[in-house]
Amino acid sequence: MPQLGNGGGDDLGANDEMIAFKDEGEQEEKIQENAFTERDLADLKSSLVNESEINQSPITAVRRGQQSEERGYASDKQREHLDSVSKQQQQHQQDGGMYKTGAYPGYPFLMLPDPYLPNSSGSPSSNKVSVVQQSHGMHPLTSLLPYSNDPFSHSPPHLPTDMSQKTGVHRQPQDLSGYYSLPPGGVGQITPSMGWFPHSLMLGPSGMHPTGIPHPAIVPLQANRIKYNKLLQEVKREKEPKKPVIKKPLNAFMLYMKEMRAKVIAECTLKESAAINQILGRRWHALTREEQAKYYELARKERQLHMQLYPTWSARDNYGKKKRRKREKQQDSSTDPGSPKKCRARFGLNQQTDWCGPCRWVHHCLYHSPTITTIPAVCHLHS
DNA sequence: AGACCTTTGAAGGAG
DNA sequence: CTCCTTCAAAGGTCT
Numbered sequence: 166m167p168q169l170g171n172g173g174g175d176d177l178g179a180n181d182e183m184i185a186f187k188d189e190g191e192q193e194e195k196i197q198e199n200a201f202t203e204r205d206l207a208d209l210k211s212s213l214v215n216e217s218e219i220n221q222s223p224i225t226a227v228r229r230g231q232q233s234e235e236r237g238y239a240s241d242k243q244r245e246h247l248d249s250v251s252k253q254q255q256q257h258q259q260d261g262g263m264y265k266t267g268a269y270p271g272y273p274f275l276m277l278p279d280p281y282l283p284n285s286s287g288s289p290s291s292n293k294v295s296v297v298q299q300s301h302g303m304h305p306l307t308s309l310l311p312y313s314n315d316p317f318s319h320s321p322p323h324l325p326t327d328m329s330q331k332t333g334v335h336r337q338p339q340d341l342s343g344y345y346s347l348p349p350g351g352v353g354q355i356t357p358s359m360g361w362f363p364h365s366l367m368l369g370p371s372g373m374h375p376t377g378i379p380h381p382a383i384v385p386l387q388a389n390r391i392k393y394n395k396l397l398q399e400v401k402r403e404k405e406p407k408k409p410v411i412k413k414p415l416n417a418f419m420l421y422m423k424e425m426r427a428k429v430i431a432e433c434t435l436k437e438s439a440a441i442n443q444i445l446g447r448r449w450h451a452l453t454r455e456e457q458a459k460y461y462e463l464a465r466k467e468r469q470l471h472m473q474l475y476p477t478w479s480a481r482d483n484y485g486k487k488k489r490r491k492r493e494k495q496q497d498s499s500t501d502p503g504s505p506k507k508c509r510a511r512f513g514l515n516q517q518t519d520w521c522g523p524c525r526w527v528h529h530c531l532y533h534s535p536t537i538t539t540i541p542a543v544c545h546l547h548s
Numbered sequence: 549a550g551a552c553c554t555t556t557g558a559a560g561g562a563g
Numbered sequence: 564c565t566c567c568t569t570c571a572a573a574g575g576t577c578t
Binding site for chain 1: 553557558559
Binding site: 412413414415416419422423426436437438439440441442480481483484485 | 570573575
């Protein structure tokens, strides 16, 4: 596919330090961190509000409108980042240059709900700042369309025109130390090794603890552990606030689809997205390079903005359910090779000749004999 | 309820 | 470096 000469944004994330993929356990810890840092965030918000009252800065407006709602897990680094961006903004204003407030009155990034978060409609109830509401289903950047000949000649105040300037922006792993403790009374602090509910008076009349978790002595130890762990997880899940999911920034084609979908639906009276997407894919290829370039540039801005808003975010963060399920499925198939026939079919073996006569199929493949690195006609035990 | 379909592009991991 | 996988959006359809 055609890419812009400016690199098409390849320089935007590839060289950044990215968060290492974390297991669910670590993510749970992150969730706890979310709750923990909310107070810090409140401080941050109030400081930003104060700043905006002084500066009437658009960047603080966007912080208030977008980040205050959902960035409960803003890390220290993010806070530092916000401060630096805010200071940068102030500097721009003090310089009295083209970035002065009002220079970009309609810049779509600044007064909109967060497009990267689900249910981020920017409802007035959750945001007392009067904001310009985007029409429903409208991506904030689509307001840049239709494009002028030079739609991106100006950069928003908080975005460096050249991303090579973003030397201070790194997506670094967050320091989780100090965030492991649960809120007072948190069930997560109860561990099996702590001697469960030491006194029978702690149990209710039904033999249940007030938390709803049965006394472990009621069931055999082994089953008890399993049940306990399951219940503990359930209770934890219920108590913990759901982690807001930051979506991936849209790529050029996605932005194009978002804009053109309604048009195609109207033209073709189709509703099925799969069919519509096929049409849109063909139309995308029919676009000229210049037309596509608009969307590539738009997507590049998207990634820039996303990186500014969520410096610690990684696309890996959203690798989850599907992948885990698939991995589990693969693991299942690796431990369960299936029937000999299936196994031979898997490796393209001849049903008649490509197997070990003495032991039949058992040593035919890596699944059935992990020590064998090749697939012999006669296995290593009988050769 | 949740997976699937269908498209392109970006990101990140594996080899 | 190349290849592969996953996820972004959308909404009807299927399991």
